[in-house]
Amino acid sequence: MATTRLLRGLPLVAALASSLAAAAPLTADGTDDVADYVIVGGGPAGFVVAEYLTRNPDVSVTLLDAGPDLDSDPNISVPGRFAFNDKGIWMFFVEPDPQLGGRTPDLGQGGALGGGSTINNMIYCRGAASVFDEWAEISGNYGLAWESLLEDFRATTSWQDEAEITYEQPVNASVFGDGPLAVSRQRQQFALDQRLADTMQARLNVDVVDMASGDGIGVSQGLNTIRAKDRTRSYAYSAFGHIANTRSNFHLHANAWVSTIGFAGTTADSVTYNDTTTNTMHTIRAKEIIVAAGAVKSPHLLMLSGIGPADRLEELGIPVVKDVPEVGQNLVDHHNSLVSFAAAPEELTLWQYQYDATVREEADAEYARNGDGLLGTQWGDVFATVRLPDEAFEGVDGSFFQNLPADRPHVAYQYINVGVIPDVANVSSITAWVGLVQPEATGNITLASANYQDAPTIFANYFGSPADRAAILYGYKELRSLLNCDSLKPILTKELFPSANVTSDDDIWAAIQETARSWHHPVGTVSLGTVLDANWRVKGIDGLRVVGSPAMPYVSTCPIQSTVYALSHRAAIDIATADGV
Numbered sequence: 001m002a003t004t005r006l007l008r009g010l011p012l013v014a015a016l017a018s019s020l021a022a023a024a025p026l027t028a029d030g031t032d033d034v035a036d037y038v039i040v041g042g043g044p045a046g047f048v049v050a051e052y053l054t055r056n057p058d059v060s061v062t063l064l065d066a067g068p069d070l071d072s073d074p075n076i077s078v079p080g081r082f083a084f085n086d087k088g089i090w091m092f093f094v095e096p097d098p099q100l101g102g103r104t105p106d107l108g109q110g111g112a113l114g115g116g117s118t119i120n121n122m123i124y125c126r127g128a129a130s131v132f133d134e135w136a137e138i139s140g141n142y143g144l145a146w147e148s149l150l151e152d153f154r155a156t157t158s159w160q161d162e163a164e165i166t167y168e169q170p171v172n173a174s175v176f177g178d179g180p181l182a183v184s185r186q187r188q189q190f191a192l193d194q195r196l197a198d199t200m201q202a203r204l205n206v207d208v209v210d211m212a213s214g215d216g217i218g219v220s221q222g223l224n225t226i227r228a229k230d231r232t233r234s235y236a237y238s239a240f241g242h243i244a245n246t247r248s249n250f251h252l253h254a255n256a257w258v259s260t261i262g263f264a265g266t267t268a269d270s271v272t273y274n275d276t277t278t279n280t281m282h283t284i285r286a287k288e289i290i291v292a293a294g295a296v297k298s299p300h301l302l303m304l305s306g307i308g309p310a311d312r313l314e315e316l317g318i319p320v321v322k323d324v325p326e327v328g329q330n331l332v333d334h335h336n337s338l339v340s341f342a343a344a345p346e347e348l349t350l351w352q353y354q355y356d357a358t359v360r361e362e363a364d365a366e367y368a369r370n371g372d373g374l375l376g377t378q379w380g381d382v383f384a385t386v387r388l389p390d391e392a393f394e395g396v397d398g399s400f401f402q403n404l405p406a407d408r409p410h411v412a413y414q415y416i417n418v419g420v421i422p423d424v425a426n427v428s429s430i431t432a433w434v435g436l437v438q439p440e441a442t443g444n445i446t447l448a449s450a451n452y453q454d455a456p457t458i459f460a461n462y463f464g465s466p467a468d469r470a471a472i473l474y475g476y477k478e479l480r481s482l483l484n485c486d487s488l489k490p491i492l493t494k495e496l497f498p499s500a501n502v503t504s505d506d507d508i509w510a511a512i513q514e515t516a517r518s519w520h521h522p523v524g525t526v527s528l529g530t531v532l533d534a535n536w537r538v539k540g541i542d543g544l545r546v547v548g549s550p551a552m553p554y555v556s557t558c559p560i561q562s563t564v565y566a567l568s569h570r571a572a573i574d575i576a577t578a579d580g581v
């Protein structure tokens with residue numbers, strides 16, 4: 001270990017590592033391979049860009065992902081089984097947070113072919129259009145404006161409706177195209193769904209809206225990245241990767257953990273990776289390197305490679321390629337706090353699936369027959385997004401929230417038929433949450449060490465401003481009073497957490513802290529406008545681009561996968577146009 005540490009910081013570390021550990025080099029210049037483009041990371045961003053660029057047979061693309069191929073794992077492909085899956089998760093924890101009473105919620109990310117889309121909850125939602133218009137201004141890339149990005153939302157998706165829907169939910173099929181990612185909605189409602197949607201409309205004073213057409217505020221029985229025909233997960237690898245795999249100019253390596261990007265001066269020209277199946281290091285030379293490693297690992301890799309805050313890199317002995325203090329700053333993530341309710345027997349829950357043999361056998365049989373039943377769902381789709389009234393910010397400076405464009409919600413209310421809070425009660429229950437969808441405070445990601453295998457240090461700064469705290473406190477109270485409504489009592493029989501005796505602001509705040517968690521939508525850590533130019537290039541560096549969640553200037557109002565797909569499609573067009581491929 002000591003030797004490895006000493007070697008780090010030498011410019012030749014990559015070459016040394018590969019000459020020590022690698023199989024015999026394949027090319028004359030001592031590297032193992034060459035490609036026009038090397039893409040680091042195979043989540044929605046990496047696979048969308050790979051599929052697009054390989055349409056040109058003269059362009060060679062190699063995609064490296066540290067994670068495994070889980071394509072044939074039923075815990076991935078069967079939607080309802082995501083609740084059982086424990087593979088393909090790249091686990092991170094945030095630093096102890098004084099706002100959360102010192103807690104350290106996890107910020108797990110996807111680590112498999114498909115990235116987060118392999119393990120996520122499959123919600124497909126685009127949200128407020130003004131977000132995209134503002135990104136266009138911030139980045140100087142006017143292709144990101146809503147009316148333009150809609151073409152990319154279309155190009156990446158296709159709408160697959162279920163044959164017989166019994167509930168009211170507007171969907172505009174023309175905002176989908178004939179792209180690879182399948183989007184559908186749930187076949188049947190859970191017992192709670194319509195009651196909840198109605199109660200939300202009445203209590204929160206919002207309408208049912210179509211969250212794929214530019215609307216940000218309202219109630220929705222949402223859409224999912226599930227194929228309607230067989231109710232299987234549609235995700236980045238199956239949708240885009242399988243197409244790229246049919247092309248001889250595409251090379252895919254799973255279990256390939258990139259340790260560093262190599263430079264000649266300020267031109268990126270190679271990547272070095274650990275093939276963790278054989279434990280050998282390899283270097284690939286490329287004309288261009290596209291980092292698509294998500295919002296946690298992309299800034300991490302840039303910093304390990306010498307692009308980041310120079311003072312910290314120097315402390316760790318990493319040669320500075322370019323001092324870019326903004327790398328790793330501006331971490332923005334949706335985050336939320338939970339409540340739990342006991343559910344009446346007609347509300348089908350994961351608990352019932354686990355402990356009631358009749359429910360389980362029926363669910364397994366229904367799914368096997370035609371994809372029907374519990375396993376064809378992701379355990380709950382109804383949600384609402386709202387703006388908070390001015391009174392929510394009494395006594396604090398609420399101007400950040402109050403000045404957001406009128407289509408932006410402040411918080412989201414959502415539920416799932418899964419018991420999430422540990423040790424609440426061993427009964428059939430649902431979990432609901434209120435989350436900040438446009439938080440004011442931002443966090444940061446820095447290097448913990450120069451060892452690429454060590455996780456970076458993450459200060460998430462959840463509920464990090466007085467107005468963020470006022471918003472979540474108001475929202476948490478609203479969520480509890482909503483779910484305790486008489487109209488929901490027949491289904492939600494008893495509040496289990498925080499429970500009726502928790503009434504003072506201090507006790508409510510303690511409940512918020514206790515259940516605070518990431519919604520796993522981190523963005524902004526290698527942002528357009530600051531680190532990146534309008535064509536996704538790291539400013540001041542040649543041959544290096546960053547795409548996907550880290551490039552977003554801040555978080556959109558919905559779960560973000562829809563936007564990662566669309567934004568990356570736009571990036572691929574921009575790259576192909578600029579590079580003349």
Ligand SMILES: Cc1cc2nc3c(=O)[nH]c(=O)nc-3n(C[C@H](O)[C@H](O)[C@H](O)COP(=O)(O)OP(=O)(O)OC[C@H]3O[C@@H](n4cnc5c(N)ncnc54)[C@H](O)[C@@H]3O)c2cc1C
Pocket residue numbers: 040041042043044045046064065066067090108109110111112113114115116117119120121122123124125256257258259292293294295297298301519520521522547548549550558559560561562564
């Ligand atoms: C648990 C969870 C639930 C979610 N639920 C939803 C949801 O319901 N709806 C929604 O819209 N969004 C959801 N998301 C968010 C969404 O999945 C992500 O925002 C999206 O996947 C980000 O795409 P990306 O391509 O930018 O990065 P990622 O999907 O994170 O992909 C990055 C890839 O890079 C690889 N990688 C990282 N570092 C390296 C390295 N050094 N070398 C090689 N490979 C590397 C990783 O293995 C990973 O596969 C969820 C995310 C998670 C984690």
Ligand SMILES: *[C@@H]1O[C@H](CO)[C@@H](O)[C@H](O)[C@H]1NC(C)=O
Pocket residue numbers: 073074075084085087
């Ligand atoms: C799927 O999850 C179940 C429950 O956690 C586990 O027993 C099973 O081994 C998993 N299947 C695979 C293929 O990993």
Ligand SMILES: *[C@@H]1O[C@H](CO)[C@@H](O)[C@H](O)[C@H]1NC(C)=O
Pocket residue numbers: 172174175213
């Ligand atoms: C559906 O979306 C298209 C494209 O944005 C729009 O022109 C049309 O008016 C929408 N239709 C409805 C009914 O909202």
Ligand SMILES: *[C@@H]1O[C@H](CO)[C@@H](O)[C@H](O)[C@H]1NC(C)=O
Pocket residue numbers: 017021274275276279280281
């Ligand atoms: C390669 O990865 C394996 C598995 O994670 C690890 O044990 C090994 O130390 C790594 N090798 C190098 C040279 O980094």
Ligand SMILES: *[C@@H]1O[C@H](CO)[C@@H](O)[C@H](O)[C@H]1NC(C)=O
Pocket residue numbers: 355426
């Ligand atoms: C929870 O309840 C179920 C059904 O009664 C039982 O089978 C299971 O063992 C219980 N689990 C725990 C941890 O008590």
Ligand SMILES: *[C@@H]1O[C@H](CO)[C@@H](O)[C@H](O)[C@H]1NC(C)=O
Pocket residue numbers: 443444446459461
């Ligand atoms: C990161 O955030 C933490 C907590 O907000 C702060 O103390 C620290 O100074 C920040 N680090 C950097 C490098 O910005």
Ligand SMILES: *[C@@H]1O[C@H](CO)[C@@H](O)[C@H](O)[C@H]1NC(C)=O
Pocket residue numbers: 499501502503507
């Ligand atoms: C509320 O009641 C629960 C269960 O009896 C108890 O654990 C908890 O400490 C109480 N909370 C408050 C704030 O009184």
